[in-house]
Amino acid sequence: MDILGKLQEYREEEKRLVWEGTFAEYLEILRERPEVAQSAHSRVYNMIKSHGIEEVNGKKRYNFFSNQIFGLEDAVERLVEEYFHPSAKRLDVRKRILLLMGPVSGGKSTIVTMLKRGLEAYSKTDEGAVYAIKGCPMHEDPLHLIPQSMRDDFQKQYGIRVEGSLSPLNMMRLEQEYDGRIEDVIIERIFFSEDKRTGIGTFSPSDPKSQDIADLTGSIDFSTIAEFGSESDPRAYRFDGELNKANRGMMEFQEMLKCDEKFLWHLLSLTQEGNFKAGRFALISADELIVAHTNEAEYKSFISNKKNEALHSRIIVMPIPYNLKVSEEEKIYEKMIDDSDIADFHIAPHALRVAAIFSVLTRMKESTKQGVDFVKKMRLYDGENVEGFNHADVEELKKEFPDEGMSGIDPRYVINRISSAIIRKDVPAISPLDVLRSLKDGLDQHASISKEDREKYINFISVARKEYDDIAKKEVQKAFVYSYEESAKTLMDNYLDNVEAYCNKNKLRDPLTGDEMNPDEKLMRSIEEQIGISENAKKAFREEILIRISAYARKGKKFDYNSHERLREAIQKKLFADLKDVVKITTSTKTPDESQLKKVNEVIARLIDEHGYNSISANDLLRYVGSLLNR
Numbered sequence: 001m002d003i004l005g006k007l008q009e010y011r012e013e014e015k016r017l018v019w020e021g022t023f024a025e026y027l028e029i030l031r032e033r034p035e036v037a038q039s040a041h042s043r044v045y046n047m048i049k050s051h052g053i054e055e056v057n058g059k060k061r062y063n064f065f066s067n068q069i070f071g072l073e074d075a076v077e078r079l080v081e082e083y084f085h086p087s088a089k090r091l092d093v094r095k096r097i098l099l100l101m102g103p104v105s106g107g108k109s110t111i112v113t114m115l116k117r118g119l120e121a122y123s124k125t126d127e128g129a130v131y132a133i134k135g136c137p138m139h140e141d142p143l144h145l146i147p148q149s150m151r152d153d154f155q156k157q158y159g160i161r162v163e164g165s166l167s168p169l170n171m172m173r174l175e176q177e178y179d180g181r182i183e184d185v186i187i188e189r190i191f192f193s194e195d196k197r198t199g200i201g202t203f204s205p206s207d208p209k210s211q212d213i214a215d216l217t218g219s220i221d222f223s224t225i226a227e228f229g230s231e232s233d234p235r236a237y238r239f240d241g242e243l244n245k246a247n248r249g250m251m252e253f254q255e256m257l258k259c260d261e262k263f264l265w266h267l268l269s270l271t272q273e274g275n276f277k278a279g280r281f282a283l284i285s286a287d288e289l290i291v292a293h294t295n296e297a298e299y300k301s302f303i304s305n306k307k308n309e310a311l312h313s314r315i316i317v318m319p320i321p322y323n324l325k326v327s328e329e330e331k332i333y334e335k336m337i338d339d340s341d342i343a344d345f346h347i348a349p350h351a352l353r354v355a356a357i358f359s360v361l362t363r364m365k366e367s368t369k370q371g372v373d374f375v376k377k378m379r380l381y382d383g384e385n386v387e388g389f390n391h392a393d394v395e396e397l398k399k400e401f402p403d404e405g406m407s408g409i410d411p412r413y414v415i416n417r418i419s420s421a422i423i424r425k426d427v428p429a430i431s432p433l434d435v436l437r438s439l440k441d442g443l444d445q446h447a448s449i450s451k452e453d454r455e456k457y458i459n460f461i462s463v464a465r466k467e468y469d470d471i472a473k474k475e476v477q478k479a480f481v482y483s484y485e486e487s488a489k490t491l492m493d494n495y496l497d498n499v500e501a502y503c504n505k506n507k508l509r510d511p512l513t514g515d516e517m518n519p520d521e522k523l524m525r526s527i528e529e530q531i532g533i534s535e536n537a538k539k540a541f542r543e544e545i546l547i548r549i550s551a552y553a554r555k556g557k558k559f560d561y562n563s564h565e566r567l568r569e570a571i572q573k574k575l576f577a578d579l580k581d582v583v584k585i586t587t588s589t590k591t592p593d594e595s596q597l598k599k600v601n602e603v604i605a606r607l608i609d610e611h612g613y614n615s616i617s618a619n620d621l622l623r624y625v626g627s628l629l630n631r
C-alpha cells in the first residue's frame with residue numbers, strides 16, 4: 001500500500017480508539033474489563049506477557065525482549081520474575097526503584113526504551129487501554145474519584161482495589177465543574193506517548209546548581225497567584241514535572257546516582273507511599289514505575305556512602321551484564337549495523353563472528369575447573385557440544401563467577417572499530433582480518449583499558465585469529481567439494497561398515513564383485529589417526545562407537561554424522577586432508593593452468609552464491625587459506 005493510503009488508515013485507527021464518556025459509563029467498561037484499571041506495574045508486566053512467554057530448558061523466554069535483546073535471557077528472566085511479576089501482584093518490590101546496573105553499552109538503555117515503546121503500543125490495545133479524568137494534567141486515575149469510605153464496597157462489587165487520593169486540582173474541579181456529581185465527571189481514554197509527555201517521562205540530571213526540583217515534581221506558577229489569590233490554590237500549580245507526566249506509566253531516571261540528593265528524596269516517598277510532595281503544595285498521588293540505570297563503579301560508591309542508606313533499601317538492583325554467547329553477540333552487531341549507515345557495505349562472512357569471539361573472551365573469567373580453557377568455555381556458553389561436558393556443567397560454570405560479564409569489550413567499541421576499518425579500506429569489502437586488526441589498533445586509544453588488560457586482550461585477538469584460521473580453512477575446503485555433506489556421509493558409512501565387521505570379526509562384501517573381504521584397516525586408521533587415536537586405543541574407540549550406535553538404536557534415534565563428536569571431527573579432518581593438496585596447489589599457484597583456473601572460478605562462484613561472499617572477499621579468502629596451507 002502507498003504511504004498516503006497508510007496515513008489515512010493510521011488516522012482512522014487513531015479516531016477509532018478515541019473514547020470519552022462519563023464516570024458512570026466508565027464503570028460499565030470496568031464491569032466488563034476490570035483489567036483496564038490495573039496499576040502501572042501490573043500494566044508493564046501484562047504488556048511483557050502479552051507478547052508471549054516460552055519455556056526453553058526450564059527457563060522462561062520473553063518474546064517481548066528476545067527480538068531485540070540478545071543473549072541476556074538469564075538477566076531478563078530475573079528482571080521479570082523478581083521485579084515486574086511480583087510488583088504486578090502488588091508485592092512490596094513495587095515500592096522500590098528499579099535500578100539496572102551493568103557495564104557501558106550493555107543494553108540498559110535499550111531495555112528501558114523497549115519498555116517505553118512497548119507501553120505506548122500496549123495502551124492502544126483493548127487489554128492495555130488506559131482511562132483518565134479528562135483535562136487532568138496528570139491523567140489521574142478516574143477511580144480516585146471514589147471517596148475513601150466507599151472503596152471497600154466498590155472493591156466487593158468490582159474486584160478492583162483503589163489506591164491513592166484525588167488530587168487537589170480534581171477535587172476542586174469536581175466541586176466547581178460537576179457540582180460534586182462524581183458520576184458526571186468526564187473520563188477519556190489516553191494513549192501513552194513519550195513525545196506528548198503522556199504516561200512516559202524521562203528525567204536526566206543536568207547542572208545541580210541550575211536544575212530545579214520543579215523539573216521533577218512540577219511547581220507553583222507564581223504568575224497565576226494574582227489570578228487565583230493564593231499559592232495553595234491547586235490551579236496555581238503546574239503539574240509538568242516528569243513525575244507528573246509519567247503518572248500511570250513509567251519514568252526513566254537517567255544517571256540517577258549522579259544526581260543531586262535532593263532529587264532522590266522525592267522518590268523515596270513516591271515509591272514508598274505512592275505520593276510525593278512539592279513545596280507548599282499538598283501531597284500528590286502518583287502511580288508509576290521508576291527505572292534508573294547505572295554502572296557498577298558508580299553503584300559501589302553510592303552504597304559505600306552512609307548517607308544513602310535509606311535510599312539504598314528502597315532500590316532494587318538488577319544486574320544487566322554483557323552477553324557471553326558468541327552467536328548472540330553476532331546478532332547484536334548485525335542489528336547495530338543494520339541501524340547504521342554502514343549497512344550497505346560488504347562485510348565478509350565470519351568478520352562479525354571473529355569480533356564476537358574476541359569480545360566474549362574479554363568478558364569471561366578463567367574457570368578453575370579441570371580441562372576448561374577459555375575457548376572451551378566460550379563454546380559451552382554458546383550452547384555447542386563439547387565432548388565430556390553436559391548442560392549441568394555449563395550451569396555450574398555460570399555459577400562460578402556471579403559477576404562475570406560485568407567488564408570487557410563493549411559492543412559499541414566493536415562497531416566503532418568496524419566503521420573505522422571500513423573508512424580506511426579503498427575496496428568495497430572488509431575481511432575478518434581487517435576487523436581483528438582494527439580491534440587491535442583501537443586498544444591503544446581505548447581510554448579505560450589498563451595495561452594489564454591490554455596485554456590480555458591482545459592475546460585474545462590471537463585466539464580469535466586462530467579460530468578464524470580454522471573457520472577459513474574449512475570454508476574453502478567445503479567450497480571445493482561439490483556436496484560436502486554427502487561426501488562426509490559416504491565416508492562415515494564406509495567407516496562404520498568396516499568398524500562393525502572388525503568388532504564382530506566378520507567379513508565385508510565387495511559391492512561390485514560380491515567377493516568377501518577383510519575390513520579395510522588402512523581406511524579405518526587413516527580416519528582415526530586424524531584425531532590422534534593410537535594403535536593401542538583403536539579397538540576401544542571402535543567398540544565405543546558401536547555401543548553408541550546400539551544405544552541410539554534402542555532409543556529409536558538415528559545415528560548420523562553429528563551423533564559422535566570425535567568421529568565427526570575425524571571424518572572432517574580426513575576429508576580435508578584428502579583435499580588439502582588440491583586446495584594448496586590450486587590456491588597458491590601464481591600461474592594456474594587451465595583446469596586449476598576452472599576449479600578456482602568454480603569455488604569462487606560457490607562462495608559467492610552459497611556462502612555470502614562477494615568477489616573481493618572470496619578472492620581474499622582463497623589467498624589467505626592458500627598461504628595458511630603453505631606454512
Ligand SMILES: Nc1ncnc2c1ncn2[C@@H]1O[C@H](COP(=O)(O)OP(=O)(O)OP(=O)(O)O)[C@@H](O)[C@H]1O
Pocket residue numbers: 068069070071072102103104105106107108109110111295322323332336411412
Ligand atoms: N545484549 C544485547 N542485545 C542487543 N543489543 C545490545 C545488547 N547489548 C548491547 N546492545 C546494543 O549496544 C548498543 C548500546 O546499548 P545501550 O545504549 O542500551 O547500552 P547502555 O547499557 O545503556 O550503555 P551506557 O551505560 O553507555 O548508557 C545498542 O545499540 C544496543 O542495541
Ligand SMILES: [Mg+2]
Pocket residue numbers: 108109110
Ligand atoms: Mg545508556
